[in-house]
Amino acid sequence: MRRNSNSRNARSESSIGAFDIVNGVLAALLIILGGLVSWTMLKYDFLNFRGINYAIIGIIIAAIVLSIFLIIKKKAKIFNVIMLVIMNIVLIFSYMQFRTAIGLFDNLNNNAAVSEYTMSVVVMKNDTAEKLADLKDATVAAPVSTDGENINKLMKEIRDKEKQSLNLTESRNYISAYEELAEGTSKAMILNSSFEDLITSQHADFKDKTKKIYEYKITKAVSTKAKQNSGDTFNVYISGIDTYGPVSSVSRSDVNIIMTVNKKTGKILLTTTPRDSYVKIADGGNNQYDKLTHAGLYGVDSSIHTLENLYGIKIDYYARLNFTSFLKLIDTVGGVDVYNDQAFTSLHGKYSFTPGLVHLNADKALGFVRERYGLNGGDNDRGKNQEKVITAIIKKITSKQGLSNYQSVIKELSESIQTNMPIETAMGLANEQLSLGKDYNVTSQALTGTGSMGLPSYAMPGANLYMTQIDEQSLSEVTNNIKEVLEGK
Numbered sequence: 001m002r003r004n005s006n007s008r009n010a011r012s013e014s015s016i017g018a019f020d021i022v023n024g025v026l027a028a029l030l031i032i033l034g035g036l037v038s039w040t041m042l043k044y045d046f047l048n049f050r051g052i053n054y055a056i057i058g059i060i061i062a063a064i065v066l067s068i069f070l071i072i073k074k075k076a077k078i079f080n081v082i083m084l085v086i087m088n089i090v091l092i093f094s095y096m097q098f099r100t101a102i103g104l105f106d107n108l109n110n111n112a113a114v115s116e117y118t119m120s121v122v123v124m125k126n127d128t129a130e131k132l133a134d135l136k137d138a139t140v141a142a143p144v145s146t147d148g149e150n151i152n153k154l155m156k157e158i159r160d161k162e163k164q165s166l167n168l169t170e171s172r173n174y175i176s177a178y179e180e181l182a183e184g185t186s187k188a189m190i191l192n193s194s195f196e197d198l199i200t201s202q203h204a205d206f207k208d209k210t211k212k213i214y215e216y217k218i219t220k221a222v223s224t225k226a227k228q229n230s231g232d233t234f235n236v237y238i239s240g241i242d243t244y245g246p247v248s249s250v251s252r253s254d255v256n257i258i259m260t261v262n263k264k265t266g267k268i269l270l271t272t273t274p275r276d277s278y279v280k281i282a283d284g285g286n287n288q289y290d291k292l293t294h295a296g297l298y299g300v301d302s303s304i305h306t307l308e309n310l311y312g313i314k315i316d317y318y319a320r321l322n323f324t325s326f327l328k329l330i331d332t333v334g335g336v337d338v339y340n341d342q343a344f345t346s347l348h349g350k351y352s353f354t355p356g357l358v359h360l361n362a363d364k365a366l367g368f369v370r371e372r373y374g375l376n377g378g379d380n381d382r383g384k385n386q387e388k389v390i391t392a393i394i395k396k397i398t399s400k401q402g403l404s405n406y407q408s409v410i411k412e413l414s415e416s417i418q419t420n421m422p423i424e425t426a427m428g429l430a431n432e433q434l435s436l437g438k439d440y441n442v443t444s445q446a447l448t449g450t451g452s453m454g455l456p457s458y459a460m461p462g463a464n465l466y467m468t469q470i471d472e473q474s475l476s477e478v479t480n481n482i483k484e485v486l487e488g489k
Contacts, residue, residue, distance in 0.1 A: 019077040026084035027067045033091035034060040040098045045427040049435035063087050105423035115299050117250040118193040119154040121166070121214040124181060129188070132164050132214050138187030140166045141177035146459075150218060151190055157216045172461055175202050182209070194250035194297050198460060220250075220299065232264040233486045234316040236421065237304050240390050241296060241322050251322075253296035253303050255386045258315065259394060260485045263432040269485045270394060270444040271478055272387050273307060277447060278455055278467040282306045288458035291467055297459060311479050313486075319419040321390075323369065328416060329393060330362040332408055336392035342381075344374035365389050387446075395442045445481055448474040 038057045040046065047053040063083065070080045121140070123129045129138075142151050151168075158164055169186060171177035177189040178199050191199075191212070199206045240255030253275065260269040275293040282305035284298025295303040304315050330336055340358045345351065346367030353368065360368055369389050375381035397409055449468040457465050 019081065020071065020074070023067065023071050023077060023080050023084065026081065026088060027064070027071060029088050030060075030064055030067065030084055030091070033088055033095065034064060037091050037095050037098070040095065040102075043424075044098070044102060045424045045431060046098055046101075047431070048427070049431040060087075060091070102423060105426065108417060108419050109422070115220045115250050117150070117218055117220075119150055119216045119218060120191045120193065120212040121154075121188055122178075122181070122191045122210050122212050123188045125209055125211045127187075127211075130213060132158065132162055132166070134213075135166060135188055138167060139169045139185075140188045140190060141171045141180045141186040142168045142190035143171045143173045143177055144168060145170060146173055147192055147195075150192055153218055154190065154216050158214070162214075173459065175199050175460060175463065178203060178206060178210075188213075194252075195459075197252060198294075198297075202460075202463065233260070233262045233488075234425070235260050235313055235482075235486075237300075237307060237315045237318040238390065238394070239296065239300060239303060239318065239320045240386055241320060250299055251296055252293045253300075254293060254383060255390050256292055256303065256307065257387065257390060257394075258307060258311070258313075258482070260482050261429065262485050262488055263429060265485075265488050266432075266440050267485050268394075268440045268442045269482060270391050270442065271311075271482060272391075272444065272446040273310070274447060274449070274468050275383050276451075276466055276468040277449065278452075278469050279306055279310055281458060282309060285458055289456065290458040291465065294457070294459040310475075311482060313479075313482060317419065317421040317425070319417060319421065321417040323366065328362070329397075329409065330360065330365050330389075333393070333396045335359055335361050336365065336389065336396055338368070338385075338388040338392050340368075341384075342376055344371060346371040347373065360389065360392075391444055399440075445478055447471075447478050 038060060041048070041053045041056065047056065067080055067084055070076050121132065121135070123135075129135060144151050155166065155168075158166065166188075168190070169180075171180060171189075174189075174192065174195040175198060177186070177191075180186045181189045182203075196206075236259040238255070238257040238259055239253045240257075241251040241253055256273045256275060258271040258273070260271065262268075273292060275291065277292040278289055279292050279295075280287050281290045281292075281295045281298070281302060283302040285295060285302060285306070292303075292306065295306045300318055300320055304318055307313075308315055337357055337359050340353050340355055343352075343354050346353065348367040348370050349363055351364050351367045358364075358368075369382070369386045371385070372378050372382035375385075377384075447470060449470040452467050452469050454464055455467045455469075457463055457467075
């Protein structure tokens with residue numbers, strides 16, 4: 001009997017020892033995970049509203065202290081195991097969610113670091129030329145004086161890789177280069193992909209009548225760097241580009257919105273500058289007058305600096321999105337509501353839009369923003385509709401509902417948007433909204449002016465383009481309204 005009793009005691013002691021080991025391992029894991037979660041929350045400003053982040057850190061510390069106490073005292077071992085398992089599972093899940101958000105923002109920021117465009121050698125589709133060797137001694141039209149840097153990069157690539165050289169002849173611009181090609185004055189032309197839509201706007205059959213026999217992709221670093229803004233106010237430039245390819249592709253900017261944010265007052269002001277506004281284009285535009293949309297041809301830096309000069313403000317961040325964004329984002333946020341000014345039927349989807357408030361899903365929104373032929377004001381009215389949809393998206397994602405679903409929103413946009421806004425700034429914006437417990441007060445304004453034809457264009461010299469001459473009083477009022485939001489008035 002005594003031997004059996006000793007045997008049971010040995011088994012009991014062995015079982016107790018196993019619990020001690022398990023609790024020790026789980027407690028060590030809790031310390032590691034708790035440290036990672038706490039550090040991540042503080043570094044990236046997660047859940048920094050109403051003291052929730054500090055409360056969570058306090059719970060983690062309390063759990064660690066309690067578990068160590070129970071281990072030392074050899075008490076409540078089963079309870080300790082259960083508590084540690086639950087805490088570790090919660091912390092693992094939380095850390096994975098934080099890392100997902102961080103990774104997605106890293107992707108958005110990495111997209112913003114570069115702009116891409118393709119330099120091509122183009123011939124007429126019915127031409128027998130199929131490769132560069134077929135252009136020996138032939139004339140190749142190229143606007144070297146206006147796009148020399150990129151053309152020279154292409155020529156160097158051809159010399160280094162293909163061991164060939166091309167006989168370039170000067171053209172006034174890319175439109176002129178195509179006209180010379182079509183007329184037979186030149187055998188081929190050089191094409192910068194960012195200018196392709198400009199040519200198409202003047203010659204709708206350009207793509208159908210030409211073919212590319214050589215392509216070279218150029219990746220250019222974006223110089224506009226962003227730092228974490230520790231203040232309560234900042235400006236974000238939102239650019240809606242008119243390309244349906246990668247968001248990093250250089251393209252005209254169809255929609256130009258400055259989002260002025262004051263976290264302290266809970267105000268957001270959306271300022272729309274019409275794409276046709278006749279302004280001095282910075283950087284690649286050599287500070288020459290042209291329509292604002294053409295600033296995008298020289299990269300997002302040019303658009304930002306052009307608007308900074310126009311309004312006398314500093315733009316802290318930018319977000320650039322293409323129209324494929326609508327297909328993902330609008331459905332993610334449950335659709336958007338916009339006010340429609342006129343009845344029309346869209347070519348895309350054959351949707352009938354009546355005057356008044358309309359609810360748009362992704363596909364209907366695409367029809368709404370693409371249509372121009374059915375609108376009274378043509379392309380000008382199309383631009384206004386694009387602005388309405390983008391404004392509606394901004395209002396939706398900055399609402400309490402949108403911010404609470406921020407991970408899904410960011411995930412859907414990861415391939416369709418580029419932004420240099422740090423995750424800390426985005427989290428600060430979300431925290432401020434959640435802390436206030438109410439939606440931001442979002443208002444909008446638009447710069448106005450008078451339509452005009454025949455003004456000279458730096459990007460398209462000789463072309464008879466529609467421009468908007470800015471009304472100076474409107475410019476003054478818009479600028480003052482931006483500054484009042486920044487000043488907390």
